[in-house]
Amino acid sequence: MIAGLLVACLASGGCSPGRLGIRGTKPIVKIGLVAPFEGRYRSLGYEALYAARWAVRQRNEAGGVAGYMVELVALDDGDDPDSSAFQASKFAVDRDVVGVVGPFSSAAVLAAVPRYHELGLAMITPATCPLPAALTGYTDVFCLGAGGDVLAQALLDHLPAGARVALVRSQMGALGDALLPKVGNALQAWRSEEAFAEVRAYPADVYLYDGDALSAAELVAAMHQAGMAAEVWGGPDLARSQVPQVAGDAAADVCYAQTAPLLADLSDGSAFAAGYRELAGNAPGTWAALTYDVTTLLLDALEQDIAQGGRPTRQGLIHQLSAARGPDGLPVFEQGTRRAVQTLFRCYRQAETNL
Numbered sequence: 632m633i634a635g636l637l638v639a640c641l642a643s644g645g646c647s648p649g650r651l652g653i654r655g656t657k658p659i660v661k662i663g664l665v666a667p668f669e670g671r672y673r674s675l676g677y678e679a680l681y682a683a684r685w686a687v688r689q690r691n692e693a694g695g696v697a698g699y700m701v702e703l704v705a706l707d708d709g710d711d712p713d714s715s716a717f718q719a720s721k722f723a724v725d726r727d728v729v730g731v732v733g734p735f736s737s738a739a740v741l742a743a744v745p746r747y748h749e750l751g752l753a754m755i756t757p758a759t760c761p762l763p764a765a766l767t768g769y770t771d772v773f774c775l776g777a778g779g780d781v782l783a784q785a786l787l788d789h790l791p792a793g794a795r796v797a798l799v800r801s802q803m804g805a806l807g808d809a810l811l812p813k814v815g816n817a818l819q820a821w822r823s824e825e826a827f828a829e830v831r832a833y834p835a836d837v838y839l840y841d842g843d844a845l846s847a848a849e850l851v852a853a854m855h856q857a858g859m860a861a862e863v864w865g866g867p868d869l870a871r872s873q874v875p876q877v878a879g880d881a882a883a884d885v886c887y888a889q890t891a892p893l894l895a896d897l898s899d900g901s902a903f904a905a906g907y908r909e910l911a912g913n914a915p916g917t918w919a920a921l922t923y924d925v926t927t928l929l930l931d932a933l934e935q936d937i938a939q940g941g942r943p944t945r946q947g948l949i950h951q952l953s954a955a956r957g958p959d960g961l962p963v964f965e966q967g968t969r970r971a972v973q974t975l976f977r978c979y980r981q982a983e984t985n986l
Contacts, residue, residue, distance in 0.1 A: 657695055657698060657699060657700045658698070658699050658700070659699065659700050659701070659702050659727070660696065660699040660700075660701055660702070660727060660729060660933065660937075660943045661701070661702045661703070661704050661725065661727045661728040661729070662687070662701060662702075662703060662704070662728065662729065662730050662731065662732065662926070662929055662930070662933070663703075663704045663705075663706065663722055663728050663730070663731035663732065663733075664679065664680065664683050664703060664704070664705045664706070664731070664732045664733055664926075665705075665706050665707075665708050665715060665718050665719070665731060665732070665733035665734050665743070666679040666680065666705070666707070666708065666710075666733050666734070666735055667707065667708060667709045667710035667711075667735065668680070668705070668707035668709075669707050669709055670709040670710070670711075671845055671873060672709070672710040672735075672844070672871065672873065674871075674872045674873075675710070675735060675871055675872070675918055676707065676710075676735075677911070678911070678915070678916065678918050678919045678922070679732075679733070679735065679918065679919065679922040680705055681907055681910045681911040681915075681919065682895075682907060682915065682918075682919040682920070682922035682923040682926065683703060683705075683732055683922055683923070683926045684703060684910055685903070685906040685907050685909075685910055685923065686923050686926035686927050686930060687701050687702075687703050687926065687930070688906070688910075689906065690930050696930055696933050696934040696937060697933075697934045697937035697938045698937065699933075699937060699943060701930065701933075704725070704728055706718040706721060708733070708734055708739060710734070710735060710736055710739060711739070712736075712738045712739050712741065712742035712743075713742065715733075715734045715739035715740075715742055715743040716742040716743045716745075716746050718743075719731070719743045719746035719747050719750070719752075719754075720746050722750060722752055723750055728752070729752070729753070729933065729936075729943045729944065729945050729948050730752065730753040730754075730755065730929045730932075730933065730945070730948050730952075731747065731752060731753065731754050731755070732755055732756070732922065732925050732926050732929060733754075733756055733758075734756060734758065735756065735757065735758050735918075736758055736805075736843075736868065737758055737759050737760055737761050737779075737805035738805075739758075740754075740756055740758055740760050740761065740772070740774070741760075741761045741765060744766060744769050744772055745769075747769075747771055747772065748768075748769050748771055748772075750945070751771065751945045751946060751949070752771060752945055753771050753773065753929070753932075753945065753948050753949045753952055754771060754772050754773065755773040755774075755775065755925045755928060755929050755952060756772075756773070756774055756775065756776065756925065757775050757776050757890070757918070757921030757922055757924065757925050758774070758776045758867070759774070759776040759777060759778065759779055759782060759805045759806075759866060759867055759890070760772070760774035760776060760778070760967075760968065761805065762779065762808060763778075763966070763968060766967060766968075769967065770949065770953070770967065771949050772967050773925075773928075773952050773953075773955075773964050773967050774964075774967060774968050774969060775890065775893065775921060775924060775925050775928070775963070775969055776867065776890045776921070776969065777888075777889075777890040777969060777972040777974055778809075778968060778969065778972075779805050779806045779808065779809040779866070780809040781972055781974060782806055782809075782866045782867070782888045782889075782890075782974060783806045783809035783810045783813070783866075783888075784809075785888035785974040785976055786806075786810070786839060786864050786865075786866075786888050786976075787810075787813055788976075789864075789886070789888075789976050790837060791836070791837075794835075794836040794837050795834065795835040795836045795837070796814055796816070796835055796836070796837050796838075796839060797814070797816040797817075797818055797830070797833050797835040797837075797838050797839070798810050798811060798814040798816065798817045798818065798838075798839045798841065799818045799819075799826050799829060799830065799838050799839065799840045799841065799842070799850075800817060800818070800819050800841050800842070801819075801826070801840075801841060801842030801843070801846060804841030804842050804866075805841070805866060805868075806839075806841045806865070806866045807841040810839055810841065814839060816833060816835070818830065818833060824849075824853075826840070826842075826846065826850045827850055827853045827854065827857075830850070830854065830859070830861070831857070831859070834861075835861055836861055836862070837861065837862050837863075837864055838861060838862070838863050838864070839864050839865065840863045840864065840865040840869070841865060841866065842865070842868070843868050844868045844869055844870075844871035844873045844874050845873050845877060847863060847865060847868070847869050847874060847885070848873055848874045848875075848876070848877035848878040848882070848885075849877060849878075850863065851863050851874070851878045851881045851882065851884055851885055852877060852878045852879065852881050854881070854884070855878070855880070855881030855884065856881075861884070862884045862885070862886060863884060863885050863886075864885070864886045864887065864888075865885075865886075865887050865888075866887060866888060866889070867887065867888070867889040867890065868887075869885055869886075869887035870887050870889045870916075870917060870918065870977070871918075874979065875979055882979040883978075883979055883980040884979075884980075885978065885979050886976065886977065886978035886979075887976075887977060887978075888974050888975070888976050889917055889974065889975050889977070890917075890921060890969075890972060890973075890974060890975070891917075891972070891973040891974055891975050892917065892920035892921060892923075892924055893921075893924045893928075893957055893958070893963070894923065894924045894927055894928075894957075894958065895915070895919075895920035895921075895923040895924055895927075897915060897916075897917070897920050899914075903915065903920070903923060907919055907923075917975065928952065928955050928963065929948075929952070931951075931955065932948055932951035932952040932955055933948055933951070935951045936948045936950070936951045952964070953967075
């Protein structure tokens with residue numbers, strides 16, 4: 632209930648200035664956050680919310696962005712593509728919102744992109760975006776998440792020599808097109824029970840699973856119960872908390888490749904880790920770090936836009952994001968996709984499972 636009220640407070644703009652880190656009588660500019668605050672992926676939404684709030688709070692306590700204080704508007708899409716597109720439309724009525732963080736899955740991104748394009752509204756996401764061809768012409772979309780080809784290669788690079796490998800594709804996957812040419816055995820399943828039937832019929836040491844977290848967790852649990860000694864590897868969707876929650880001990884057989892943070896420092900004692908823990912009450916994971924990254928990039932671009940034009944504009948923010956530079960001084964994006972990216976490969980049997 633408290634968490635739900637927090638989102639409602641942020642979404643309605645009803646939070647007091649002090650709670651948002653907004654001081655004085657400076658003008659206000661708004662940024663959006665679209666994430667799953669209800670439903671099966673709500674834990675990811677709140678992880679993103681605390682990270683975005685910390686980035687905004689830091690900026691406001693330092694005086695804001697070029698004379699403006701920042702307000703965060705949070706909307707729930709349940710990580711559902713149709714809902715994500717619908718929530719994008721809500722920003723049409725609030726011209727003070729100049730940019731949006733999210734959504735958090737490639738399917739939601741693909742559904743929402745046309746709406747943001749119609750509004751001329753920058754969308755910056757930590758998710759793995761659809762193939763570049765699907766985003767042709769959408770110059771207002773910025774994807775910090777590693778591309779499917781990069782994540783697929785990270786998985787392939789970690790496969791043990793001589794391992795029997797099979798690809799299990801689902802309708803919601805983002806890596807299958809990149810994995811298919813390199814994995815000869817492709818099993819197609821739209822539901823977890825279909826995937827279980829497929830993997831039982833085709834023994835392998837490692838199943839590369841290209842689908843959502845909940846279906847993967849259900850598959851792993853069924854395999855564990857059936858005594859199947861095989862691992863399930865996948866992309867960043869498998870880094871969601873639903874995997875250990877649903878799969879239990881069987882999650883030890885799950886590994887995943889995910890985009891490494893660009894700006895946020897996850898080490899204990901870092902400013903980001905301390906600030907996040909203050910708001911959330913627990914240590915941040917990689918999803919929180921990536922949300923902090925995209926929020927910070929958005930705020931940096933917003934500051935540059937205001938400094939150049941005297942006021943925030945949606946088109947000016949898009950222009951500044953396209954020229955964003957990372958800690959190395961090099962461009963972050965090339966035609967809206969991540970120009971250079973590092974990946975993490977982790978397994979739930981390892982110590983670093985708080986993701």
